[in-house]
Amino acid sequence: MTPPPPATAVADMGRPAPAFQDSKINRDILNPTRYLSWPWFIMLVFAVLGVIQAAATLAYQTYVGLGVAGYQAPIFWGVYIITFVFWIGIGHAGTLISAILFLFRAKWRNAINRGAEAMTVFAVLTAALFPLIHIGRLWKFYFLIPYPNQRGLWVNFKSPLLWDVFAVNTYMTISIVFFFVGLIPDIAVARDRSTGIKKVVYTILSLGWQGSSGQWKAHNRTVLHLSGLATPLVLSVHSVVSWDFAMSIIPGWHATIFAPYFVAGAIFGGFAMVLTVMIPVRRIFGLEAYITDYHFENMSRFILFTSWIVGYAYGIEYFIAWYSGVEAEQTSFWLRACGPYWISTWIMIFCNCIAPQVLWFSKMRTHIPTLFVLSVIINIGMWFERYVIIITSLSRDFIPGAWGIYIPSPVELSVLAGSFCWFSMFFLLFIKFFPIIAIAEVKELAIHERAHGEAH
Numbered sequence: 001m002t003p004p005p006p007a008t009a010v011a012d013m014g015r016p017a018p019a020f021q022d023s024k025i026n027r028d029i030l031n032p033t034r035y036l037s038w039p040w041f042i043m044l045v046f047a048v049l050g051v052i053q054a055a056a057t058l059a060y061q062t063y064v065g066l067g068v069a070g071y072q073a074p075i076f077w078g079v080y081i082i083t084f085v086f087w088i089g090i091g092h093a094g095t096l097i098s099a100i101l102f103l104f105r106a107k108w109r110n111a112i113n114r115g116a117e118a119m120t121v122f123a124v125l126t127a128a129l130f131p132l133i134h135i136g137r138l139w140k141f142y143f144l145i146p147y148p149n150q151r152g153l154w155v156n157f158k159s160p161l162l163w164d165v166f167a168v169n170t171y172m173t174i175s176i177v178f179f180f181v182g183l184i185p186d187i188a189v190a191r192d193r194s195t196g197i198k199k200v201v202y203t204i205l206s207l208g209w210q211g212s213s214g215q216w217k218a219h220n221r222t223v224l225h226l227s228g229l230a231t232p233l234v235l236s237v238h239s240v241v242s243w244d245f246a247m248s249i250i251p252g253w254h255a256t257i258f259a260p261y262f263v264a265g266a267i268f269g270g271f272a273m274v275l276t277v278m279i280p281v282r283r284i285f286g287l288e289a290y291i292t293d294y295h296f297e298n299m300s301r302f303i304l305f306t307s308w309i310v311g312y313a314y315g316i317e318y319f320i321a322w323y324s325g326v327e328a329e330q331t332s333f334w335l336r337a338c339g340p341y342w343i344s345t346w347i348m349i350f351c352n353c354i355a356p357q358v359l360w361f362s363k364m365r366t367h368i369p370t371l372f373v374l375s376v377i378i379n380i381g382m383w384f385e386r387y388v389i390i391i392t393s394l395s396r397d398f399i400p401g402a403w404g405i406y407i408p409s410p411v412e413l414s415v416l417a418g419s420f421c422w423f424s425m426f427f428l429l430f431i432k433f434f435p436i437i438a439i440a441e442v443k444e445l446a447i448h449e450r451a452h453g454e455a456h
Contacts, residue, residue, distance in 0.1 A: 025290075026439060028287065028290070029287070029435045029436070029437050029439050029442070030189070030190060030439075031285060032436065033431075033432060033434065040284060043424065044428045047421045049421075050420070051421045051422050054414055054417065054418020054422070058133060058418075061136075061411055061415075068409060070407050070409040070412055072406060073402070074395070074397055074402045075394045076394075078406060078408065078412060079408050079416055080415070081130065081134055083127075083130055083386075083415075084130035084134070085386045086269075086382060086386050087123045088124070088237075089238065089265060089270070090266070091121075091127055092171070092234045092237060093116070093120070094116040095178060095234055096234045096235075096266070096267060096270065097112070097113070098113040098117050098120075098227075099226075099227040099228075099231045099234070100227075101113070102223065102224075103224075103231065108294060108298050111291045111292070112274055112299070113441070114186075114436055114438045115274060115436055117179040118427060118430050118436070119270075119274065120175050120179065121175055123273075124168065124171065125172075126422055128168065129419070130419075133415060144165050146162075163240045163243065167236070168237065168241075174229060174230055174233055177226065178226045178227070181222050181223060183434060184205075184206060184209050185439070186434070186440060187202050190434070190435065191203050191206050239258075239262065241262060242258035242261065242262035245390075250397060251331070251332035252329070252333065252336070252396075253393050254329075257316060264310055265306075265382060268307060268382070269382035271299050271303050271306070272374075272375040274299065275372065276372070277427060279368060279371065279372045281431060281436055283368075285436075296365065296366050296368070297366055300359045301359070304359040310385075311353040314349065314352075317333065328398050331396065332396055335392065341395075344384050347380070348384040348388050350381070351378055352381040352382065355374060355377050356374065356378065358370065391406050
């Protein structure tokens with residue numbers, strides 16, 4: 001016989017339902033989206049001011065012409081193309097880090113993959129501006145696009161510069177889709193804990209996500225397929241960017257090593273940029289429990305490994321020039337080290353080859369101030385790498401009578417600074433409105449740790 005239900009007091013029946021208890025992971029990771037942090041606000045103000053000054057400078061350049069840039073025959077690729085290649089490298093690294101680590105089931109990626117993917121999208125959006133800035137006449141940008149027109153003009157499909165248009169736009173599309181698909185479950189988490197206009201926006205962006213088994217199955221399958229697609233795409237796209245140089249016959253460029261050389265440099269600089277943006281985020285928003293020394297240890301090892309690959313590429317370039325027996329090639333590399341741009345070359349070598357060697361010491365791999373300073377040094381070195389590749393080769397062609405010296409102008413440096421502010425502005429706004437760490441994936445790790453102890 002079934003016992004009767006327990007008696008319930010009338011007073012108990014009138015009590016309100018217990019308050020909703022959110023998980024600690026949800027609270028911690030969503031906190032940056034709920035509260036205004038003064039360090040975040042100050043950085044955003046500086047970023048916006050930097051964008052405004054760069055826009056004003058660009059408007060001035062557009063009005064008076066490209067003569068205010070530092071171009072001088074025979075050097076007509078300057079800071080703008082250097083910075084384009086730099087941001088493309090940073091952009092490729094983010095998706096490569098996230099996609100490859102996902103395919104290899106590296107669980108430690110879960111704390112950094114969202115930041116790396118956001119970095120990718122904003123870096124590519126930054127890079128896409130520079131071909132437009134470089135052409136000077138911004139309103140003529142559509143000449144880069146092959147489309148039927150009444151003037152019968154068509155693009156030159158044999159030009160690597162046109163390959164860039166297709167490669168970069170394809171990569172940007174895949175990166176944005178990959179980034180957004182990964183965000184959907186976390187947007188739904190934010191939706192269920194928001195009110196007002198934010199809830200409306202999150203509801204639209206979450207695409208009806210309810211967390212059912214069918215949705216999770218489709219989501220995991222989509223992330224897997226996009227990772228498999230993005231990995232070879234990253235390798236191919238940055239190889240295409242390297243062919244902008246390697247397909248020419250200019251001394252210092254005409255080499256088959258450029259494709260793997262550029263890809264290795266992108267991974268190297270990308271991990272450094274992840275450290276540059278994630279270390280302040282970790283400190284400002286108190287995410288030390290989720291971005292731990294374990295993650296910094298692994299990223300430091302990748303930086304040390306790719307530093308050796310980049311250093312090997314630098315050395316093999318000099319060996320190829322010497323072994324070729326081509327006087328123009330040998331002279332080009334001799335002038336890199338001892339010519340008018342020697343400071344740039346040695347800054348590149350120090351920042352990318354010598355400075356990262358401190359990571360051989362285990363304490364340095366988890367010492368946060370050292371890692372942050374080192375990451376900034378590497379970013380400087382990677383920009384100078386592109387400077388050395390482009391400027392030294394263009395300034396010393398086959399004909400000595402056409403040689404010239406390039407000095408960046410204040411206008412170019414202003415736009416360069418504005419590009420970093422542009423990237424920072426988007427990243428700071430993203431932190432404010434979306435979780436910077438993948439909530440669902442961190443919860444998966446937490447469940448695994450509870451079931452199997454504290455092993456990663």
